[in-house]
Amino acid sequence: MQAKITKTKVDALQAGDILADKEVKGFVARCLGSGAVTYGYRYRDKTTGKQRWLGLGLHGSITADQAREFAKKAAGEVANKQDPVGEIQESRAEAKREKLAEANTVNTVLDAFEKDHVDGLRSGDQVKAAFKSHVRPRLGDKSIYDLKRSDITTMLNEIKAESGPVMADRVLAHVRKAFNWQMVQDDEFKSPIVRGMAKTKPKERQRKRVLADDEIRDVWKALDQFEDGPACYPRYVKSLLLAMTRRNESSGMHTDELEGDLWTIPASRYKNKRDHVIPITPAIRELIGEKPAGCKKNSWYVFSTTKTKGELDGAKPFSGFSKAKRELNRIIAKNRKAEGRPAMKQWQLHDLRRTGRSLMSRAKVDADHAERCMGHVIGGVRETYDRYEYLEEKRRAFEALAGMVAMILNPPANNVIQFTEAAQ
Missing domain, CATH: 1.10.150.130 (Tyrosine recombinase, N-terminal domain)
Known part of the structure; x- marks a missing residue:
């Protein structure tokens, strides 16, 4: 039905009734099945030709006169070829995006x-x-x-x-x-x-980078000059070569993993998901160091930077890889420039592991034993794997590696390195 929408007319509506306003075309009051009356504005979008419904509010929350004013405003926007519903939807979508962006x-x-x-x-x-x-x-x-x-x-x-x-x-x-x-x-x-x-x-x-002898000397020299960074960093980097470990395997070294002259990296931290046992040579033992002054427990992380009351406590493993590596590279570059040598080719900490394997070959270490030192499976017989197999052979291989590094750092006067049969 059609009549001027007033409070009296609206109060008289029954469920399902629709009252169209005579004064503002498109202004409508609808009585819902629940008995509530809602005001709205019906119009046709002049751009798309689609009929639209713009909800104006519930009777009681707003009056009939207030709803008529809202309808008049919407009618003016439609006359100007605007789409009130689209603008409201866009506004709501923008508000939603802003809320999501903040969160x-x-x-x-x-x-x-x-x-x-x-x-x-x-x-x-x-x-x-x-x-x-x-x-x-x-x-x-x-x-x-x-x-x-x-x-x-x-x-x-x-x-x-x-x-x-x-x-x-x-x-x-x-x-x-x-x-x-x-x-x-x-x-x-x-x-x-x-x-x-x-x-x-x-x-x-698929990197194949292996550090040359002069580059190993450059790294060791820079580590000995390393001051603007974690005190444990020089020992940590050297362990990557002398134990042929991956970055996180050494950084996570804990004294709970050390027993006598063996270091067992647990399967949970090792790439092939097996315990990996490394015989602790004197060179590796020197890198482990003593108990941190601030440690109150009987076990600690070997390479750590955390402190208690200003003293190292070994509570957490070292993790500041990028910043410390940048400082190490800076020192290397400075030294080489001072000596009139070109910049060192880009390298990564993982290259030290690969370099260690190459040095074992130079020291005549049996290839299978060298692979075992790296934690690689030989023969693929997983069921019969014994983490304590070939310990003596591995020990001699790591000692040969340490010997090679020592000779590279302090080459003989005649500059000829004598190779010895090791771990055959």
């Missing part, structure tokens, strides 16, 4: 991703360290909805310049996983990461 910074997403996906992974500490060192300082406070491809590219270029292209690609892989995880549960987010952002090619990622 979903890169830091917030990385926190949630770490808790849901990273915690408990064998490589979890590496992923968190990559986020902490490279991503959070650069993008952490930005909303994920404001991220652009250029933001990712700029970050990767900076990481490449500071830590090398391999690290840049490693960070890219971690961030890609985090953003893909976010997209699964967030309809509003689209990852800015696209193909072609990697800084290396697949073949280039």
Whole structure:
């Protein structure tokens, strides 16, 4: 029915009744099945030709006169070829985006991703360290909805310049996983990461870098000069070569893993998921050092930077890899420049492990024993694996490696290194 919409007319409506206003075309009062009356404005969008309904409010919350004024305003917008419903929807969507943007910074997403996906992974500490060192300082406070491809590219270029292209690609892989995880549960987010952002090619990622003798001397010299960084760092880096360990295997060395002259890296920390036993040679023993002054327990992390009342306590493993490595590279570059030598080719801590294997070959260590020293499985007979097999052979191999390093650092006067048969 049609009449001027007033309070009296509205109060008389029955469930299902619709009252169209005679004064403002499109202004309507509808009585719902519940008995509540809602005001609205019906119109046809002049752009799309579709009929629209704009809710104005419930009777009681607003009066009939107030609803008529809202309808008049909407009618004016329609006359100007505007779409009141579309504008409201857009406004609501914008408000939703703003609310999401405030809640979903890169830091917030990385926190949630770490808790849901990273915690408990064998490589979890590496992923968190990559986020902490490279991503959070650069993008952490930005909303994920404001991220652009250029933001990712700029970050990767900076990481490449500071830590090398391999690290840049490693960070890219971690961030890609985090953003893909976010997209699964967030309809509003689209990852800015696209193909072609990697800084290396697949073949280039298969590193074969082995440090030359002069480079080993450069590293050792710089470590002996290392002052602006963790005191444990020189000992830690040397362990990577003398024990042929991976980065986190040495950084996580704990005295609970040491028994007599053996260091057992537990399967939970080792790549092949097996315990790996390393005979402790005098050279490795020297790197372990003494109990930290601030440690109140009977066990501690060997390479640690945490302190209690200003004294090292060994409470947590060392993790400041990137900053310390940059300082080490700076010292090496400074020394080589002072000696009139070219800059050292880009290298990584993991190259020390590969260098150790090469030095064992130079020392005539049996190839199988050298592979066992690296924790590689020989023959693939997993069921009969014995972590204490070939201990003496491995001990002689590590001693031969230490001997090779010693001769490289202090070459004989005639500059000829005599090789000895070792661990045959």
